[in-house]
Amino acid sequence: MTTYRPSLANSGNSMTSSILGHAHLSADKAGSTKIHADKVNVFYGEKQALFDVSLDISQKAVTSFIGPSGCGKSTFLRCINRMNDTIPICKVEGTIEIDGQDINTRSIDPVVLRARVGMVFQKPNPFPKSIYENVAYGPRIHGLATGKDELDAIVESSLRRAGLWDEVADRLLQPGTGLSGGQQQRLVIARAIAVGPEVILMDEPCSALDPIATAKIEELIDELREQFCIVIVTHSMAQAARVSQRTAFFHMGRLVESGPTDEIFTNPKDTRTQDYITGRFG
Amino acid sequence: MPFNPDGRQADMLIWIVFFALAAFSGLTYWLGRRKALASAGGSAAGLHSLPNYYGTYVALWVAVPAALLLFLSVSFGGRFEHALLVAKAPVAITGMSVEQKQLFYRDAEAMAEGKQASEVIYEGPVKAALTQKSLEAKGYRDKIRMGTFALMGVLALAGLLLTYPRINAKFWARNRVESWISNVLMICSIVAVVTTLGIILSLVWESARFFQTVSPGEFLLGTHWSPQIGMRDDQVGSSGGFGALPLFAGTFLVMLIAMLVAGPVGLFSAIYLAEYAGPTARAVCKPLLEVLAGVPTVVYGFFAALTVGPLFREGFNALGLMLINGQFHDLGLYLSQVQNQMALVAGAVMGIMLIPFVSSLSDDIINSVPQALRDGSYAMGATKSETVKNVVLPAALPGIAGAFLLAISRAVGETMIVTMAAGLQAKLTLNPLETVTTVTVQIVTLLTGDQEFDSPKTLSAFALGLTLFVVTLLLNIIALRIVQKYREQYD
Known part of the structure; x- marks a missing residue:
């Protein structure tokens, strides 16, 4: 924690510094592997939720996880920033590597990991604080800004990159909970961006939003792809097709198939994938 | 008022009548039900309501008015009888004092019941009057x-005759019941409200009587409290020992500590319980804290x-x-002479x-902060204590303030501990x-023992x-407002 000073995320290109001490400059190349999962098993108490999931997730691309409810896609997403640690009965086996570094070893502090792997949830969850304080929250707890001016700059650039600045610039001190659902979700994305993460996980970010707000978020995701590795869990196959370059299909706790989105949707190899995307179940 | 109307009429006969009424209403229940079924050709399917509703409808009208009358008669019949008895005083007791007359009537009533009368021995015309x-x-x-x-x-009969003929398959018995x-639920809530209002009114009324002798300003701001002087009749108005400020200060001091x-x-x-404790620690600590709450004051x-005092x-x-x-x-000298109380x-x-009290209320409030907020904070890379300090507590703050105010209002009203330990x-x-x-x-010391009302x-006890009452009521109102406002935030 003490030595950790990630990039301030003011410029989109300075994403190379790694919290884990591994400066994998080559990993920055688009299309190369950012996250590597091998034989991941997850248990909730006695019940096994994920079975031997092995998957590579690309840098600078949007990867979508699709599948019917309860198929384990959100569970797998929460493994990537170790959010499952906050559930006492949850146990994770197997390895997940980010830039070649295993994130489940003892030497990795989940708190530090989560600064590097941001997350956006299904329901917008702004803190009951002002818009400004919501965005400044992460930089504050990680000590990213040395003064008020620097903090202001981070807040503004994060809000701009989340496409929210023009709508809230004149009311930064009003509560974040007073925004509309779509604005709240973009505020939460701005909040996640503010810490300068490398990966952004999105757990059904549009399922609580109307079509117009959804379109705005999708547009935003497409822009953010330039700078971040984005993983999105979605129930909407149309959304997966629109925003993602790669798609992974989960079913009954197993990864059935993964590959470029076009291929999955036009030419699925597995019959279960075909049944699901043609709407035969799910 | 030594006269006790209750207990005298509560004898066997009343119970017999009561059970007879119950049996009769049970019978009418059966009658109503049977008639309803008969009118629908013996099958419940043809009825507007279930058969039981028809029976209940009839039975209620038979039993409730009669039972109410019985209740009124048992409660107030004795008083009515007493009023009739004293309406015409016999010539023989005209010379008696008020207390003697009261005793005379009480003895007459006791005699009528065949009970033991007082020790007073009546003679001559008074004795004859007593017997009469x-x-x-x-x-x-x-x-x-x-x-x-x-x-x-x-x-009871009227109830039966008015309701029984109305029973038929199309009658909306369910809605009547x-x-x-x-109505019963409404009456219960009215009883609660009216009782509370009665208590408040009696407080206000008696306080007003107190403030006729002692001015409110003197009561609220005076610094000299020695109500015992007021005992002597000749000093009542002039005593000046009713400055309650020391009491308020003492209450405040104890509450603050x-x-x-x-x-x-x-x-x-x-x-700790809401955020840090594992399931086992929680399972042990919560009941233990609740046991602490159950210890009598x-x-x-x-x-x-x-x-603790010694x-x-x-x-x-x-x-x-x-x-x-x-x-x-000097400080040493003072400390060496400190007392138990x-x-x-x-x-x-x-x-x-x-x-x-504080911990279980706060625990509930902290638990009602949505998990989504904690997840949001953890996902930003915040530690547990950062999350608690920056997200959970600010979100729960109004509710916790409400819990504290409720605790304060309890501390202000608490009696037993201070009576024994404060002095x-x-x-x-x-x-x-x-x-x-x-x-x-x-209040306790003013009202324990024999008092002149x-x-x-x-009367100062009422003030x-x-x-x-006003202070705790205000505290409770503010606390509830705060808690309510807090609840709305997440709904």
Whole structure:
């Protein structure tokens, strides 16, 4: 924690510094592997939720996880920033590597990991604080800004990159909970961006939003792809097709198939994938 | 008023009539049900309501009015009889004093019942009058009772005759019974409200009488409290011993100490239980805290008076002896003479009593902060304590403030601990080592033992009670407002 000073995320290109001490400059190349999962098993108490999931997730691309409810896609997403640690009965086996570094070893502090792997949830969850304080929250707890001016700059650039600045610039001190659902979700994305993460996980970010707000978020995701590795869990196959370059299909706790989105949707190899995307179940 | 109307009429006959009424209404239930079924050709499917509703409808109209009459007669019949009895005073007792007359009538009524009369021996014309009056009393009572029973019979029959013919398959019996139920529920809530209003009105009324002798300004701001002087009739108005400020100060001091103990300990234990404790620790700690909440305050009281008080005194005395003849000689002298009873002991023990109260309320409030907020904070890379400090507590703050206010209003109203451990001397001080007295303690001492109801001393208890009531009511209103506002935030 003490030595950790990630990039301030003011410029989109300075994403190379790694919290884990591994400066994998080559990993920055688009299309190369950012996250590597091998034989991941997850248990909730006695019940096994994920079975031997092995998957590579690309840098600078949007990867979508699709599948019917309860198929384990959100569970797998929460493994990537170790959010499952906050559930006492949850146990994770197997390895997940980010830039070649295993994130489940003892030497990795989940708190530090989560600064590097941001997350956006299904329901917008702004803190009951002002818009400004919501965005400044992460930089504050990680000590990213040395003064008020620097903090202001981070807040503004994060809000701009989340496409929210023009709508809230004149009311930064009003509560974040007073925004509309779509604005709240973009505020939460701005909040996640503010810490300068490398990966952004999105757990059904549009399922609580109307079509117009959804379109705005999708547009935003497409822009953010330039700078971040984005993983999105979605129930909407149309959304997966629109925003993602790669798609992974989960079913009954197993990864059935993964590959470029076009291929999955036009030419699925597995019959279960075909049944699901043609709407035969799910 | 030594006259007791209850218990005299509550004899076997009343119970017999009561059970007869119950049996009769049971019979009418069966009758109503049968008629409804018969009108639908024997099958419940043709009825508007279930058959039971028809029976209940008839039975309610038969039983309830008659039962109400019986209740009124049992409650007030004795008073009515007494009023009839004293309406015409016999010539023989005209010379008696009011108390003697009361005794005379009580003896007459006792005689009528065949009970033991008082020790007074009546002679001559008075004795004859007594016998005559006792016969009169018996006559009145029998008339009232028979009248009641007859009227009950009429009411029950009328109930049956008015409702039974209405029973047919299309009759909306269910809706009628529903409205009975809603009326019963409404009456219960009215009873609660009216009783509370009655208490408030009596507080206000008696306080107003008190404020006729002592001005409100003197009561609220005066610093001299010694209500005992007011006992002597010739000094009532002029005593000037009703300045309640020392009591308010004492109450405030004890409350402050209690909250200094209960506030941090309760809140932090709530945070531990809600955020940090594992399932096992939670399963053990929560019930233990709730046991603490179930300890009667009188137990805390003698714990304070017999254990904590002497312990504190010994500690302070020993400290004082060490300081004597040193640099802090005067302080040492003072500490070496500290007594068992002091604000600190009462406040500390009251604080312990309030810990489970604060912690269980705060625990609920912290738990109702949505998990999504915590997840959001953890996902930003915040640690547990950062999340608690920056997200959970700010979100729960209004609710916690409400919990604290409720705890304060309990501390202000708490009686037993302060009675036993704080002392009785009304001193205007903020020194926690001094003995102080509180509003509640003074009410207890004012009203225990035989009291003259009209003296300002007794009436001052009402004024104190009213003050206490207003303060705790305001605290509760504010607390509930805050808690409500907080709840809306996440819905």
